[in-house]
Amino acid sequence: MAIESVGAKPRRRKPVPPAYQSSGSVIRMQRIIAAFFNSIEGIRFGLTREPALRQELILLMLGLIVGPFLTLDPWRLAALWGVLLILLAVEFLNTGIEKLADKVTRADDDLVRIAKDCGSAAVFMMLALSGGVWALALWERLSA
Secondary structure, three states, X not given: OEOOOOOOOOEOOOOOOHHHOOOOHHHHHHHHHHHXXXXXXXXXXXXXXXXXXXXXXXXXXXXXXXXXHHOOOHHHHHHHHHHHHHHHHXXXXXXXXXXXXXXXXXXXXXXXXXXXXXXXXXHHHHHXXXXXXXXXXXXXXXXX
16 A cells, blocks of 8 residues: 555555556557557657757767767777767657646746756756767777
């Protein structure tokens, strides 16, 4: 039983619907397929309506082309491409936070502003990490 706060009455959890119980592989596969299509919808939304996501996707595409010119080591390529994929993932999370905050309220609210600023800070940190990894790979290539 879950207790919400001190002194509150215990509340019973609702039973898990049969569709979400792990009793059969067919049901698990349906959940995986549904999650896949939800992800595709999120990607489609982000790329059609968010310029920052489109810009970072272009960076990823350029990185896929330029990466092998900087290094042929598979682990270094994984790092170069990985930071760009993580950057894209962080930008998707930031977009989700912003859309949810806009749904909650359009009025000036300090907590909403802080949530959006924190999401923006996360993207900034990932941009700095990505730039550092790519600069290091470029420096290593030019100094060799």
